[in-house]
Amino acid sequence: MYDFDTAPDRLETSSTKWSRYPADVLPMWIADTDFAVAPAIVSALRRRLDHPILGYAVAKGALRDQIVADLDRRFRWQISPDDIVFLPGVEPGFNMALKARLTPGEKVLIQTPMYRPILDAPGHWGLEPLQVPLVRGEQGYGLDRDALAAKLTEARAFLLCNPHNPTGYVYTRDDLAFIAAACEAADTLIVSDEIHCDLVFDGRPHVPIASLAPEIAKRTITLMSASKTYNIPGLKTGFAIITDRDLRNAFNTARGGMVDSVNLMGLEGTLAAYRDAGPWREALLDYLQENRDHLGRELQRLIPGIRYHPPEASFLAWLDCSALELKQTPHAFFLREAKLGLYAGEVFGAGYEAFVRLNFGCTRSTLTNAVERMAVALSRRIGS
Numbered sequence: 001m002y003d004f005d006t007a008p009d010r011l012e013t014s015s016t017k018w019s020r021y022p023a024d025v026l027p028m029w030i031a032d033t034d035f036a037v038a039p040a041i042v043s044a045l046r047r048r049l050d051h052p053i054l055g056y057a058v059a060k061g062a063l064r065d066q067i068v069a070d071l072d073r074r075f076r077w078q079i080s081p082d083d084i085v086f087l088p089g090v091e092p093g094f095n096m097a098l099k100a101r102l103t104p105g106e107k108v109l110i111q112t113p114m115y116r117p118i119l120d121a122p123g124h125w126g127l128e129p130l131q132v133p134l135v136r137g138e139q140g141y142g143l144d145r146d147a148l149a150a151k152l153t154e155a156r157a158f159l160l161c162n163p164h165n166p167t168g169y170v171y172t173r174d175d176l177a178f179i180a181a182a183c184e185a186a187d188t189l190i191v192s193d194e195i196h197c198d199l200v201f202d203g204r205p206h207v208p209i210a211s212l213a214p215e216i217a218k219r220t221i222t223l224m225s226a227s228k229t230y231n232i233p234g235l236k237t238g239f240a241i242i243t244d245r246d247l248r249n250a251f252n253t254a255r256g257g258m259v260d261s262v263n264l265m266g267l268e269g270t271l272a273a274y275r276d277a278g279p280w281r282e283a284l285l286d287y288l289q290e291n292r293d294h295l296g297r298e299l300q301r302l303i304p305g306i307r308y309h310p311p312e313a314s315f316l317a318w319l320d321c322s323a324l325e326l327k328q329t330p331h332a333f334f335l336r337e338a339k340l341g342l343y344a345g346e347v348f349g350a351g352y353e354a355f356v357r358l359n360f361g362c363t364r365s366t367l368t369n370a371v372e373r374m375a376v377a378l379s380r381r382i383g384s
């Protein structure tokens, strides 16, 4: 019903992803997808343009009600419409959260490797990041609970990313209960970036950490957006859910002078996404899951030296290239030799120089082409 095998040409569309590299490089780095937006969203945006005024915007009650209903239906999490604070993105949201509650010198726990703007956020507010790596086993990623519990006693905030970028790890209810209990014991603020939560594979549940119990919600700022799933990140709209009134007031105070009203078209697009594009999301999820598995098969067939744990969510693959024994980073190697623009592992933290992140939110044939380019480059290498 929806055609994810055909991708519109994105050159000359002001796309960040497609502007960074020369035209002969296939870009697979920043986290947006190459799929045309759901027809329901395009129609809603067109309809809005029939009215010729694009003034400052506030969210309609219908959007708040839609989010409340979706959270209840999908995650059995009950919130009220006033708990939602609209934002020009999730990144401003986690920065505002830190600014709202912490004072310079305090520590923020982060699980590495990590999406760069989260790694950088503490530094913007004079805070110190405390990094605890995720552990990797044969089956994939997981928590080092002892290290986490020990570090949490020092941290004033836990900046959680669930589903996790870049590994695609989806925290289990048990993981989250452990984290929540440790944060309760240490009286730590939880800032939970759940931007990838609508793209969880294999029928696995996503559990918002704040949904575990009202007392956990009280210490949590949850951040969500339709942007990743529905491919509308250029509309710059996200939202925080903060059930505790004092915490919400502090968060709103932190926006002062920097984060004002939200993008009008982003609000329209978000409502259309959640209200009208559910079947599109489900079709996309199937396509991405098949892409994920296709990538696994192609890597196994052509480049078995790359270690790959299939992600449990979203469209990002975290590839360990250390066994390839390249003389430069895999990012530099594949850029030069395969004309492939991957995301460099070192961006996600020190010690990840031998990794790259590959965005498989593209057509299957593009994905096949990418792995073939990598395999050909490896087969040609002399001294790289």
Ligand SMILES: Cc1ncc(COP(=O)(O)O)c(C=O)c1O
Pocket (backbone or CB within 6 Å): 031, 088, 089, 090, 091, 092, 115, 161, 165, 193, 195, 196, 225, 227, 233, 237, 238
């Ligand atoms: C985990 C995570 N959080 C936040 C963002 C950015 O969100 P926004 O564009 O809404 O600021 C991204 C984008 O890749 C992301 O992966």
